[in-house]
Amino acid sequence: MQTDHLIALLAQHAGPASRVTAWRALGLPLTAATGLALAGGLALLGAVPASDFVTLAPWIKLAYTGTLALALGAAAFRAGLPGRRWQAPLKLAGGAGLVMAVLALAAWLAAPAALRADIVLGSGGSWTTCAAKVALLALPALGAGLVALRRLAPTSLTAAGALVGGAAGACGAFAYAFTCPESSPAYVAIWYSAGIAACAGLGALAGPRLLRW
């Protein structure tokens, strides 16, 4: 095919460009997937008692994971736009991580020595499954996020995959917060973050394979 013919074909009746927006391209799919994960999580794992929401604990989880989801989602969207720098929103994610680390350290220092293992590991060995449950509830968002990013034009596939994986992990952790009875910031800082990081790693591995366009 002559290149000029191709150009004519492309331009013919092309109409105005429909600009992609962060919300429609990525925000909506991730939000819908989080809703699905929330419904699944409540059905499979059960909800925390409503009285928990009188305490600060679930709100800290939701604020931490929600901020991470927003920041990593914004970065992932930018990574889907050719020539756009995506690093800026990571400052917000780093800030959330820092605040969470300070809260965790404060909780650990404030706890009596005998209870320190409990606030880090949770009750009844729940730490052994927390990160895995976060990752499980992140699967809908991971799938939706990868599909959404594939429709954009990521030029650095590993980075884009890691960012959308991290955003999906944060969505999964957000949903998990509604079913997780643990209340210590130290627990959240470690095991929620581990689940989110695992999803980011999964996304980084999947990116070069699944995000090519």
Added chain:
Amino acid sequence: MNVNEPPDTFEAAISPLWQRAQAGDEAAYQMVLKRMAQRLRAYFKRRLGDHPDNVEDLVQETLLALHMQRGTHDPALPVSHWMHAIARYKLVDHWRRHGRRDALHDPVQDFDDYADDALPQDRAAARHDLASLLARLPAAQRRAIELTKIAGLSVEEAAAHTGDSTSAIKVQVHRGLKRLAAWVQGRPGAATPGQED
């Protein structure tokens, strides 16, 4: 004598055209794609100089990507920068497919010292004829492309004509163009013409 345009000149030349094209001006769109094609040809030729067919394939693949991804350009950013990022991705992707792992960190600025001293448009031989390629597309994709791109119907009119939804038409056009590009490029793994439907 300097035959190379400074990068700012290229941006200044294509930016107004691009804005009009994005707003729906088809003549401006065609002009800006031609300017971009020249630039891309020079860029790819420099790196694949020994394979003129590959150069033209890559130019076409990139033009198609520019078209399909035109919604991802942020008007606040230079369009040349956006184009360069897509071209570089396509080049790296080409190397990846062909087992060349060197020079993956090719700076975007490399465009700047190799501007519009392109090959004459017609020198790289056309390997495929549009009509015969179109004929080999699955029927739904071919019809969608013919109606919207060649007969000039709007997506809504094409949808009314075939009885499909508008989004189905858009998807068929998109897939058809993508498949055409894959054939033109001879991508391994792309369904070969005539294999499907």
